Amino acid sequence: xxxxxxxxxxxxxxxxxxxxKGRVAINAIIADHIYEELKSxxxxxxxxxxxxxxxxxxxxLAKSAEQVEELTNEILSMSIKGLPVKKILVEEAVRIDxxxxxxxxxxxxxxxxxxxASKYGGxxxxxxxxxxxxxxxxxxxxxxxxxREFQVRSAALAIELPKQLWHDFEDIVLNLWNLYRExxxxxxxxxxLVISEGNRLIALDAKVTIDDNAIYxxxxxxxxxxxxxxxxxxxxxxxxxxxxVKLEGNIGCMVNGAGLAMATLDLLADNGGQPANFLDIGxxxxxxxxxxxxxxxxxxxxxxxxxxxxxxGITRCDEVARGILNVMEExxxxxxxxxxxxxxxxxxxxxxxQSSGFIAAENIADAVKLSVKASKGKKR
Numbered sequence: 001x002x003x004x005x006x007x008x009x010x011x012x013x014x015x016x017x018x019x020x021k022g023r024v025a026i027n028a029i030i031a032d033h034i035y036e037e038l039k040s041x042x043x044x045x046x047x048x049x050x051x052x053x054x055x056x057x058x059x060x061l062a063k064s065a066e067q068v069e070e071l072t073n074e075i076l077s078m079s080i081k082g083l084p085v086k087k088i089l090v091e092e093a094v095r096i097d098x099x100x101x102x103x104x105x106x107x108x109x110x111x112x113x114x115x116x117a118s119k120y121g122g123x124x125x126x127x128x129x130x131x132x133x134x135x136x137x138x139x140x141x142x143x144x145x146x147x148r149e150f151q152v153r154s155a156a157l158a159i160e161l162p163k164q165l166w167h168d169f170e171d172i173v174l175n176l177w178n179l180y181r182e183x184x185x186x187x188x189x190x191x192x193l194v195i196s197e198g199n200r201l202i203a204l205d206a207k208v209t210i211d212d213n214a215i216y217x218x219x220x221x222x223x224x225x226x227x228x229x230x231x232x233x234x235x236x237x238x239x240x241x242x243x244x245v246k247l248e249g250n251i252g253c254m255v256n257g258a259g260l261a262m263a264t265l266d267l268l269a270d271n272g273g274q275p276a277n278f279l280d281i282g283x284x285x286x287x288x289x290x291x292x293x294x295x296x297x298x299x300x301x302x303x304x305x306x307x308x309x310x311x312x313g314i315t316r317c318d319e320v321a322r323g324i325l326n327v328m329e330e331x332x333x334x335x336x337x338x339x340x341x342x343x344x345x346x347x348x349x350x351x352x353x354q355s356s357g358f359i360a361a362e363n364i365a366d367a368v369k370l371s372v373k374a375s376k377g378k379k380r
Contacts, residue, residue, distance in 0.1 A: 001210045003224045004047045006089045008206035015175045022091020031072040034090040041093040048083040099192035104180045113141040119159040121192030147177040184214030240292040249274025252297035252306040273372035290323030305374040312343030321349035336374040340367035
């Protein structure tokens with residue numbers, strides 16, 4: 001679960017990580033009240049779950065009430081990378097003497113947390129690191145031991161932080177680690193961490209991503225969930241207890257079992273097809289769960305053909321067939337649907353579907369080939 005900057009900063013504040021003063025607003029009237037409270041120049045920042053806000057014009061400096069109103073209305077009318085801006089963060093403008101990047105993230109290959117830091121903070125950090133791997137300090141953290149002071153000092157040395165700020169830096173990074181560990185985070189990031197007036201370190205931006213599988217342990221974080229900021233299909237999948245990942249293709253896939261789903265996606269790629277999603281409805285799926293998965297696929301306007309690959313062990317293929325028929329009738333779907341059913345009650349399931357005009361395949365290889373042809377507008 002990704003959360004917005006203002007929400008991330010609220011958590012930062014709870015962990016003693018210094019942030020600029022500010023509040024969230026949904027219109028120019030509230031933004032103007034915040035400006036009057038702060039009694040300083042302000043930065044108005046679009047609140048959307050994507051990067052590149054600054055380059056898109058979603059982060060602006062305002063020096064008067066008139067500018068606050070003008071820029072607030074302008075930013076709230078924007079869409080950034082397809083995401084409409086519905087909230088803004090209005091916070092005090094901070095003088096920047098130096099920018100740094102600091103993060104604790106999860107190395108999924110090694111299964112350990114990693115401390116990362118760079119002396120090149122700001123909007124171009126990704127491009128800088130791509131061109132110069134030495135620009136990024138990286139050190140794994142032993143989960144059973146935790147982040148140690150010597151690792152933080154190593155990071156401070158690597159980013160050439162002035163030594164008089166090492167103590168403050170250590171407090172910030174250790175608090176960042178506590179935030180990461182105590183909230184089951186996948187990633188916590190400050191970009192940039194800046195040296196400002198009075199030789200102070202301040203987190204100018206904040207990103208926090210929580211492991212979806214651990215949300216149940218943190219009911220206090222549920223207030224940060226905002227359906228409007230979630231991908232609709234991913235939200236529906238969470239609601240129905242399905243495993244769904246949106247991809248870039250046009251073949252909607254519904255499979256039972258993660259291994260079978262991955263094999264199906266691999267076969268599609270080998271045959272020149274492009275899957276629109278990974279969707280695993282699980283091992284014991286009933287008609288209701290099948291219907292839910294199919295509704296998610298039909299939400300995706302890019303989908304030109306639907307591939308359903310079911311191996312019925314616990315799952316009954318006739319139950320799968322009934323779920324498919326119910327949704328197709330309800331949604332009046334005219335997309336080509338290729339189906340491979342094998343296992344428990346597969347003959348009954350296929351009989352139900354073939355009588356309704358679906359394309360039945362004898363095996364997974366044929367199902368994939370038929371789906372790829374249909375996605376390219378070719379006839380069988």
